[in-house]
Amino acid sequence: MKLRKRTLSIILCLILTLTVLAGCAKTPTTPGGETPGGEVKQKVWKIAHIRPAGAVADVDVNAFVKDVFERTNGSLKIEVYPASQLGDYTVVQERVSIGDVEMQIAPIGTNLDKGFGISNAPYLVETWKQAGDVYATGSVLINRMTKMLEKHDLKLLGTYPLYFGGIALVKEPKDPQNADVPKGIKIRVPAMKSFEKTAEALGYIATPLAWADTFTSMQTGIVEGAIGAGAEGYYSNLKDLIKYYLPLNDHFEMWYLYVNQEQFDSLTADEQKALTEASLALEKNRFAKAEAEEKEYEDKLAELGIKVIEFSDEDLAAFAKKSRELVWPLIKDDFGAELFDEVTKDIK
Secondary structure, three states: OHHHHHHHHHHHHHHHHHHHHHHHOOOOOOOOOEOOOOOEOOEEEEEEOOOOOOOHHHHHHHHHHHHHHHHOOOOEEEEEEOOOOOOOHHHHHHHHHHOOOOEEEEOOOOOOOHHHHHHHOOOOOOOHHHHHHHOOOOOHHHHHHHHHHHOOOEEEEEEEEEEEOEEEEOOOOOOOOOOOOOOOOEEEEOOOHHHHHHHHHOOOEEEEOOHHHHHHHHHOOOOOEEEEEOHHHHHHHHOOOOOEEEOOOOOEEEEEEEEEHHHHHOOOHHHHHHHHHHHHHHHHHHHHHHHHHHHHHHHHHHHOOOEEOOOOHHHHHHHHHHHHHHOHHHHHHHHOHHHHHHHHOOOO
C-alpha cells in the first residue's frame, strides 16, 4: 500500500515537472512574426544619426520611431542612437549595408559609391523652392539615388532636408564677400571631392576629416574652421568653438533615411506599409518647417556672440558662378555625366 502511494507521488511529481517545463519552453513563431496563437513577436531595431541628443533631428527621429511603434501596434520597436554612438555616419552606412545596424538617417557618404556625392554637389540648388523639386521623393535625383542604394542592399525610405550649408570659423576671414580673395584658412571638409574643390574655389585650404573628428581638430588647431554643415549643425556641435559663420549656401544638406534591405524584407506587409508611411510623413513634415528653422539657428548663433556674416544676392551669385565653373567639370564624371547633366540641365 505504501509502495503504491509512493509510486503515485512520483508520477504526479513527474507530471507537474513536465507541465512547468512546457510552460517555460519558447513559443514557436511563424515567418510573419506571429505566434500560432496570434500573439505578435516584437522586433527591436537600431537607428543611428549624428546629432546630439535633444537636437532638432534627434527630436524628429524620436517622434518618427514613436510613430512607427504606434502604426505597427508595437510590433516594431526602434531604438535611437544619437551623436554617432555607433560610429561615423560613413561607417554606419557600411554597417547598415551588411545588416549589422538596421537603419540610419544621415548624409550619404561616398565610401560605398562615388555617385552618392551628387547629393552634395555645390550650388545644385539655390532656393527652397528648387530644393523641394529636386530632393523630394519621386524626383529624378532621388529615384537615381534609390537605385544606387539598392546596389548596396540599402532601401531608401525617405529624405530629410536640413538647410543650406555654410562655413564656420574660429578666426575672421579676409574679405569674406569676395570669392576671388584667398582666405589662407585651413578648414575641415568631408572626404568628398566636391567639398574639397568647393572649399578651394572659395579661397580656403581643404583638410578632409570625418565629422566625428571635427570638434577635436578645431579645438587643437589642426583646422580653423569647417564646411559641410549649416547653422543648425554648427550650433548643435561646434557652438562652443566657432566665432564666425558664413551662410554661403554652398550646398544643400540632405539626409537620407534608409534601412537594410533584408531587414525590410523580413517585416510583414503591414509593418512594411507602416514604416514606409511613417518615413514619408517625416519627410513631408520636415520640408514644411526646415526653411524657417534655418533662420532660427542663424539667430541662435548670433545670440551666442558668433558673428553671422551677411551676403547679398549678388555675393552668393558670384560664389555659385565660380563654383559651377571651377568645380562642376572636376566632379561631373565621378557622379556619372548622364546623371549630372540630367539633374543640372535647368541650372544656369
